[in-house]
Amino acid sequence: MTATAPVATAPATRGPMLMLDDVHTYYGHIHALQGVSIEVEQGEVVTLIGANGAGKTTTLKTISGLLHPREGRVLFEGSDISRTAAHHLVRTGIGHAPEGRRIFSRLSVEENLQMGAFTRNQKEIGPELERVMTLFPRLRERVNQQGGTLSGGEQQMLAIARALMSRPRLLLLDEPSLGLSPILVQQIFSIIREINEQGTTILLVEQNAQQALNVAHRAYVLQTGHVVLAGSAADVASNESVRKAYLGED
Amino acid sequence: MTAIATPASPASRRRPAWFLPVVSLGGVAAYYLLLRFVFGIGEGTALQQVANALSTGAIYALVALGYTMVYGIIELINFAHGDVFMVGAFVSLFFLVQVLGNTGLTAPITNLPVLLLLIGAALLVTMPLIGLLNVGIERFFYRPLRNAPRLAPLITAIGVSFILQNIALVIAGSGDESSPQIFPIRDWRLSIGEITIPYLSLFVFALAMVLMVLLQTFVGRTRLGRAMRSTAQDREAAALMGVDLNQTIALTFLLGGALAGAAGVVWGLTYGYVRSDLGFNAGLKAFTSAVLGGIGNITGAVLGGFIIGFVEVFATTLGQTRWSQFVVFVVLALVLVFRPAGILGQQVGERA
Ligand SMILES: Nc1ncnc2c1ncn2[C@@H]1O[C@H](COP(=O)(O)OP(=O)(O)OP(=O)(O)O)[C@@H](O)[C@H]1O
Ligand SMILES: [Mg+2]
Numbered sequence: 331m332t333a334t335a336p337v338a339t340a341p342a343t344r345g346p347m348l349m350l351d352d353v354h355t356y357y358g359h360i361h362a363l364q365g366v367s368i369e370v371e372q373g374e375v376v377t378l379i380g381a382n383g384a385g386k387t388t389t390l391k392t393i394s395g396l397l398h399p400r401e402g403r404v405l406f407e408g409s410d411i412s413r414t415a416a417h418h419l420v421r422t423g424i425g426h427a428p429e430g431r432r433i434f435s436r437l438s439v440e441e442n443l444q445m446g447a448f449t450r451n452q453k454e455i456g457p458e459l460e461r462v463m464t465l466f467p468r469l470r471e472r473v474n475q476q477g478g479t480l481s482g483g484e485q486q487m488l489a490i491a492r493a494l495m496s497r498p499r500l501l502l503l504d505e506p507s508l509g510l511s512p513i514l515v516q517q518i519f520s521i522i523r524e525i526n527e528q529g530t531t532i533l534l535v536e537q538n539a540q541q542a543l544n545v546a547h548r549a550y551v552l553q554t555g556h557v558v559l560a561g562s563a564a565d566v567a568s569n570e571s572v573r574k575a576y577l578g579e580d
Numbered sequence: 581m582t583a584i585a586t587p588a589s590p591a592s593r594r595r596p597a598w599f600l601p602v603v604s605l606g607g608v609a610a611y612y613l614l615l616r617f618v619f620g621i622g623e624g625t626a627l628q629q630v631a632n633a634l635s636t637g638a639i640y641a642l643v644a645l646g647y648t649m650v651y652g653i654i655e656l657i658n659f660a661h662g663d664v665f666m667v668g669a670f671v672s673l674f675f676l677v678q679v680l681g682n683t684g685l686t687a688p689i690t691n692l693p694v695l696l697l698l699i700g701a702a703l704l705v706t707m708p709l710i711g712l713l714n715v716g717i718e719r720f721f722y723r724p725l726r727n728a729p730r731l732a733p734l735i736t737a738i739g740v741s742f743i744l745q746n747i748a749l750v751i752a753g754s755g756d757e758s759s760p761q762i763f764p765i766r767d768w769r770l771s772i773g774e775i776t777i778p779y780l781s782l783f784v785f786a787l788a789m790v791l792m793v794l795l796q797t798f799v800g801r802t803r804l805g806r807a808m809r810s811t812a813q814d815r816e817a818a819a820l821m822g823v824d825l826n827q828t829i830a831l832t833f834l835l836g837g838a839l840a841g842a843a844g845v846v847w848g849l850t851y852g853y854v855r856s857d858l859g860f861n862a863g864l865k866a867f868t869s870a871v872l873g874g875i876g877n878i879t880g881a882v883l884g885g886f887i888i889g890f891v892e893v894f895a896t897t898l899g900q901t902r903w904s905q906f907v908v909f910v911v912l913a914l915v916l917v918f919r920p921a922g923i924l925g926q927q928v929g930e931r932a
Pocket of ligand 1: 357360362380381382383384385386387388389429
């Protein structure tokens with residue numbers, strides 16, 4: 331029994347940073363997540379892989395508050411955030427770089443980054459701007475350019491950088507390598523590792539399972555709204571059916 | 581999605597910053613020359629008409645901004661906005677009548693400090709009040725329909741328009757209610773040789789420009805302004821940044837309402853009357869201005885307002901006051917044939 335455990339102090343050190351407990355999420359009548367349970371420990375990179383339509387994006391949206399589960403709970407640092415609206419969750423430390431980049435195309439690169447730090451005191455975001463521009467030197471060159479005029483790769487960098495501007499403790503990345511050239515994919519993954527080494531916990535959704543399993547500590551495989559496999563990245567990578575389905579081997 | 585585009589509109593992005601001011605000045609000059617030499621109108625009258633058009637256009641522009649900002653953020657043609665402007669004109673009227681009644685002052689007021697103080701007070705009362713009225717309308721009539729099919733809030737907006745118009749009808753009757761013209765129109769004139777232009781026109785124009793520059797600065801340069809533009813472009817992404825959608829929409833209605841309130845004050849000073857159907861008449865022209873300029877685009881609304889002002893005054897100058905409405909809509913139709921999204925609006929292909 332853990333009856334002696336102090337309840338109010340340091341929830342982050344007790345149990346996982348993020349926990350999805352039997353989460354069911356719907357779009358109207360469509361039952362997209364059918365009892366998903368996932369845990370992410372502080373400091374980890376966890377990847378979520380699965381075929382198109384498996385529910386990866388839905389899972390991330392359910393965490394960041396764009397969707398709310400009809401059943402089950404989402405716990406972040408010990409508190410129930412299942413019903414918390416997205417615009418509050420940024421303030422509690424969750425950053426989400428959504429599928430399809432979703433940068434503000436008619437705002438400049440700098441304004442996009444300022445929007446990323448919307449919840450923070452605007453006078454104190456200088457160091458953060460500096461940090462993300464060091465991570466993504468390309469953005470520094472393009473700082474006054476309209477977001478919509480960036481190349482696909484640059485937009486992806488901007489989307490990640492923007493999510494970092496809120497200084498999240500947990501970063502949700504939805505297919506950050508989609509549509510990028512092999513060199514850029516390499517670059518994005520090494521930046522993901524770097525962000526993690528700087529102390530940010532990451533939940534990564536990827537089509538590029540090979541790369542994702544390389545960078546991640548642990549992995550979950552999602553299939554039609556269910557977790558069908560979970561384990562260390564190495565174990566998942568060596569799983570027979572994963573190799574066939576997601577790593578392109580037969 | 582159409583954005584509250586301000587300095588970042590695609591049309592203005594491709595052009596240097598001096599483009600619009602220079603073209604506008606050129607347009608005004610061309611208008612003057614047209615009156616003078618093509619229609620043979622005397623120097624004095626032509627200049628007066630230009631001044632008249634500038635102040636008329638300024639009023640339409642102020643009201644048009646409310647249409648365009650609301651459309652930019654929730655894609656609703658807020659048909660009640662013209663009536664919100666009408667309520668603003670009535671609030672200003674009642675306020676001024678009260679003050680004059682209680683202080684024994686009579687219009688026009690020739691003491692400049694007192695005059696400015698009184699106009700300032702009318703603005704300070706009317707702008708927040710009308711802003712809040714607009715916020716209330718959104719809160720109670722449009723927000724519950726946020727996720728309903730598009731037609732529902734549109735019909736509701738028409739309903740709100742009728743409600744406001746009928747409340748005004750009950751309170752003020754159907755005729756012209758005269759509004760104290762505290763700004764001396766006949767006596768205070770700028771004379772250039774033989775020509776005189778009422779200072780009121782210049783005052784109205786300057787006041788509107790100040791308000792519009794403030795709005796541009798707010799939307800273009802502040803944190804909340806960025807939040808408005810972000811929400812207009814992608815509300816889900818904006819929410820992920822921490823932007824509260826309800827607050828941002830309320831802010832948009834507040835600003836649009838406040839500008840309509842200012843337009844209401846200025847309307848009373850300029851025309852000296854208010855009617856319950858003002859929202860339908862002048863409001864419709866302001867709406868036309870917003871569409872003409874490219875609805876959703878702030879610069880476009882201002883441009884559209886002035887164009888409509890000039891066209892209307894032009895028709896009046898030629899002695900065709902009865903046709904001014906007709907001419908305004910012919911111009912609108914012509915522009916929309918060639919640029920369906922309005923002068924500065926994003927053409928469909930440009931939308932992100
Ligand atoms: N807005 C929506 N309305 C209705 N159904 C939806 C909606 N979004 C997603 N779905 C459905 O929910 C299921 C999960 O979708 P989700 O976007 O989470 O998949 P995914 O794993 O991210 O796929 P992909 O790899 O293609 O991005 C799919 O069957 C999809 O059709
Ligand atoms: Mg997806």
